[in-house]
Amino acid sequence: MQHIINRFISYVTIDTESDPNSETTPSTKKQWDLANKLVEELKTIGLSDVSIDENAYIMATLPSNVSHDVPVIGFVSHFDTSPDFTGANVKPQIINDYDGKDIVLNAEENIILSPDYFDDLLLYKGQTLITTDGTTLLGADDKAGITEIVTAMEYLINHPEIKHGTIKIGFTPDEEIGRGAHKFDVEKFGADWAYTMDGSQVGELEYENFNAAGAKVKVKGKIVHPGYAKGKMINSMYYASEFINILPRLETPECTEGYEGFFHLHNIEGDVEETTLEYIIRDHDKDKFEARKALLEKVVFDLNTKYESEVFKIEIKDQYFNMKEKVEPVMHIVDIAEEAMKAVGVTPLIKAIRGGTDGSQLSYMGLPCPNIFAGGHNFHGRYEYVPVESMQKAVEVICKIAELTAIEK
Structure with missing residues (x-):
């Protein structure tokens, strides 16, 4: 021993x-x-x-x-x-x-x-x-x-x-x-x-x-002096919070087990001008895995449509299968x-x-x-x-x- x-x-x-x-x-x-x-x-x-x-x-x-x-x-x-x-x-x-x-x-x-x-x-x-x-x-x-x-x-x-x-x-x-x-x-x-x-x-x-992928979401803001910011400032951190809250809260590592997949937000870096969210995406089932990636892209599309601007950009890379x-x-x-x-x-x-x-x-x-x-x-x-x-x-x-x-x- x-x-x-x-x-x-x-x-x-x-x-x-x-x-x-x-x-x-x-x-x-x-x-x-x-x-x-x-x-x-x-x-x-x-x-x-x-x-x-x-x-x-x-x-x-x-x-x-x-x-x-x-x-x-x-x-x-x-x-x-x-x-x-x-x-x-x-x-x-x-x-x-x-x-x-x-x-x-x-x-x-x-x-x-x-x-x-x-x-x-x-x-x-x-x-x-x-x-x-x-x-x-x-x-x-x-x-x-x-x-x-x-x-x-x-x-x-x-x-x-x-x-x-x-x-x-x-x-x-x-x-x-x-x-x-x-x-x-x-x-x-x-x-x-x-x-x-x-x-x-x-x-x-x-x-x-798991089938695995990584996603990086970049959220663009606009910094303006806070004393004169009404109608002008875009705080990327608030927009990033909206993105986070749209995803299903119970489909995270701490709420899943067995064959259940998840989205895992593992890193946030940001300020008013720009915030970056980093996710890992996991699912054993290939179809569900593809659906998870598609959901992230849809959320980006829907939010950009809502704000009539390319506030959100996403990059997804497959890691293993x-x-x-x-x-x-x-x-x-x-x-x-x-x-x-x-x-x-x-x-x-x-x-x-x-x-x-x-x-x-x-x-x-x-x-x-x-x-x-x-x-x-x-x-x-x-x-x-x-x-x-x-x-x-x-x-x-x-x-x-x-x-x-x-x-x-």
Whole structure:
């Protein structure tokens, strides 16, 4: 257990926050710090063909140890962390034999991780938890996944009695800003299919995700001295508020679950002269997804008509699509993962992702790629935590998938 804890902590204490406003890949220079460390570590444990390209995409190979033909499989995780909350100066805390009660993350600031609010904590009574100190995120999304893949490859190398085919691993930058697979070389990777280790609760197995788009609405105003503004000033912030209030208030992340889609206003910047609204649009159903985008455009059109002016402008960009369409024709790859979980004592929780992973884009790039749990909870914030036992189970699942794939038929 200590080995996996040490590896995980060595990763999360390196700041790899990505930046959606950057045009480079990776989007931040500090992602190279962990990327370069991973390259050396992969070489040290004995993987072959370890490479890192000019965009910090890492690939490596564990050669087959069987003589018969076996599909080439892959495992993928990302090493950046979300810009939603700081990942600088992460100070992990180890909670041994968790008692099911409140965890004081930061006494000075009275930050408490409580099962009264986060009831999933009660699933892990008696286990070892790694938490934040309340001032940063943890980075289990997705450094837990990287920890599990590296540890599984190390285990297979040290236990050649476990038979497996060729296994490819890939680590990507910038997943948290929707670009993790943009420059991933699927042909070079050379796998028949892969799995992202990027889910949450132990047992999660997912092959459906949101269709996703981003929308930027710019609202033009007109600044005039407020003492002489009657009939002349146009306050873009008031107009922006009107736009916000037209959209269905209950179709937001905090009011939806399951297969329900939403509009999420995640950023506002503005003054009298100009206000910018940034939305993400999500829905599992393709038709409903298209309808959401159309609604935003209609609201812009209707408001511009109302004010007889081009006050509002909108730009919508698709980000990724539901991988279900690409995975369903090869459902045996999900079946193998489900069988592997059951074989190591994990109850599969097959459900749709209320988000996206590199696997959604990779599936559309020709690499079918379901998602498997990495074990963390409460991603992207100060209440993030991961049970060490969940990471251990993920390692076991990876090894068992490799073993099941290599069975001669």
